[in-house]
Amino acid sequence: MIPSLNLRAAIVSIALFVAFILAWHLATRGTATVQQMSPEYAKLMGLSATQGKSAMPGPLDVGAKLWEHLRNPFYDNGPNDKGIGIQIAYSVGRVMIGYGLAVLVAVPIGFLIGMSPLMNRALDPYIQILKPISPLAWMPLALYTIKDSGLSAIFVIFICSLWPTMINTSFGVSQVRKEWLNVAKTLEVGTFRRAFTIILPAAAPTIMTGVRVSGGIAWLVIVAAEMLVGGTGIGYFVWNEWNNLSITNVIVAIAAIGAVGMVLDLILARLTKLVTFPE
Amino acid sequence: MTGFISIEGIARRYGTNAPIFDDLWLSMNQGEFVCVIGHSGCGKTTVLNILAGLDEPSSGTVIVDGKAIEGPSLDRAVIFQGHSLLPWRTVMGNVAYAVTSRHRAWKSAQVTAHAQRFIDRVGLTGSEHKRPAELSGGMKQRVGIARALSIEPKIMVMDEPFSALDALTRGTLQDEVRRICTDTGQTVFMITHDVDEAIYLADKIVLMTNGPGAVLAEIVDNPLPRDRVRTGFHKHPLYYGVRNHIVDFLVTRSRTFSRDNHDPRNVPHVRLPLPFPPPHSPSKTGVDALSSGEGRVGEAAPTELKKETLT
């Protein structure tokens, strides 16, 4: 009997992972030639030059570091030494606030745009101009006006999460099938009830797709934003470890960013599925 | 005489194109089942949408129960060409949505009980919690019928309600609709492409010519007895006469119909009390006889055609 597709896919996934780890391990094992140099200079150069050890940490180093972090993710030894869990919590918190606000603002505006051809045309040029602006371009302006780095990061998240949700909402609302609207009309359903009982459920899958895209972008942008504003957050952590030349920690952080992003997307995918209806 | 529904000189144009129709008059009595037959694109759905209040005529009015209609109303339930159920709601949810729209103040238990009655009536007991995607085409159409009936409208307006169904399901549903409508004395305005369906269901069959500038050519009074049954109505001696008359209209006269001697306010009523099918199907002679007002269909039964005009 052929094993199920899921099982076979899992086997291939694991095989790829093992192969990757193995290749990584072999590549960083340390075969570089040891150069002759004065002890003083060797001290400056670090282990990579003196012992033939690659500067790139191997999987075992990263694994050990990861274990260390996982064992104690929430320690706090002052501003430059916090556990990775705390840093992630900061980032997730910022994303939640900025992105949550963006959804709260974008859905009603998108609704308005979708329902009114007038507003659609009137607001379209603004959206078209604002949408392609890299969210980080807002950072200086935000720092100047808000004068708070944490809030500025939240603002940047807010701005970048706005557009996909708004555009998808207006599209979903304007594309509600005419026959469903006619059902409401023939039943003499009022404007408000129609908005909540016909348009919202009909557009919900499209809206949620926008919300999900926004979520992905917000998580992408938070890392860059925190690198700029510093202080706390996983983005700051990455930058800080880079300054400490701790590539191992950088790699651990990269993995953590990926994992958290995946979890966020999974949650949003679940929510999308919840409002999706089969036709 | 003004009927329960009175379509008075309606026209519909899109932009500067030739009007789809420019002067339609039709009167319907309460409890009457009227079918409209005409070729695709002649403007049947347009008439229906105007009657439903979903579209406005470019000129003319429609009067229902003594009042000119302004927009859609819960008094006129529409069964759409597609089933147009709300796919995110269950069968019960779809029917209950209509019921709450009609009775705003009802408690949910009351709404559910009322909706259940109509779900039962169309034979969907047990499927209340299914979503439209889990239903067959015939079941979906039944939900549409239950939804329309549940608001207990004065008029049912149906746009080819059975055309997407297989023959067997269509037959069952026709039976159900006929039973329900005769039981409750519904007034029904229905569009169909199916001549047999029209003969089985309708009291009057309105024949519409091809557009643009479509007119109601004539109104065929159904001569079959009211208690006809689906299994036997096509064996009725009058069946072939009516059928041939309508088919003949669709094949030739809908195209060649001349408006010259046609008074759109007094659409001729045609009744074919032929006890046997005419020796040859009514053709040109019959047409000329009708439109020239001599009251003949073919030569087989020169004196038996009763032609009257609606006043």
Ligand SMILES: Nc1ncnc2c1ncn2[C@@H]1O[C@H](COP(=O)(O)OP(=O)(O)OP(=O)(O)O)[C@@H](O)[C@H]1O
């Ligand atoms: N929005 C529109 N703009 C211009 N013309 C239109 C529009 N909607 C319908 N028409 C025209 O009106 C005519 C009548 O359309 P209608 O839908 O009433 O036809 P119908 O008799 O119901 O046809 P069918 O039997 O195929 O459903 C068609 O010729 C169509 O081209």
Ligand SMILES: [Mg+2]
């Ligand atoms: Mg149509």
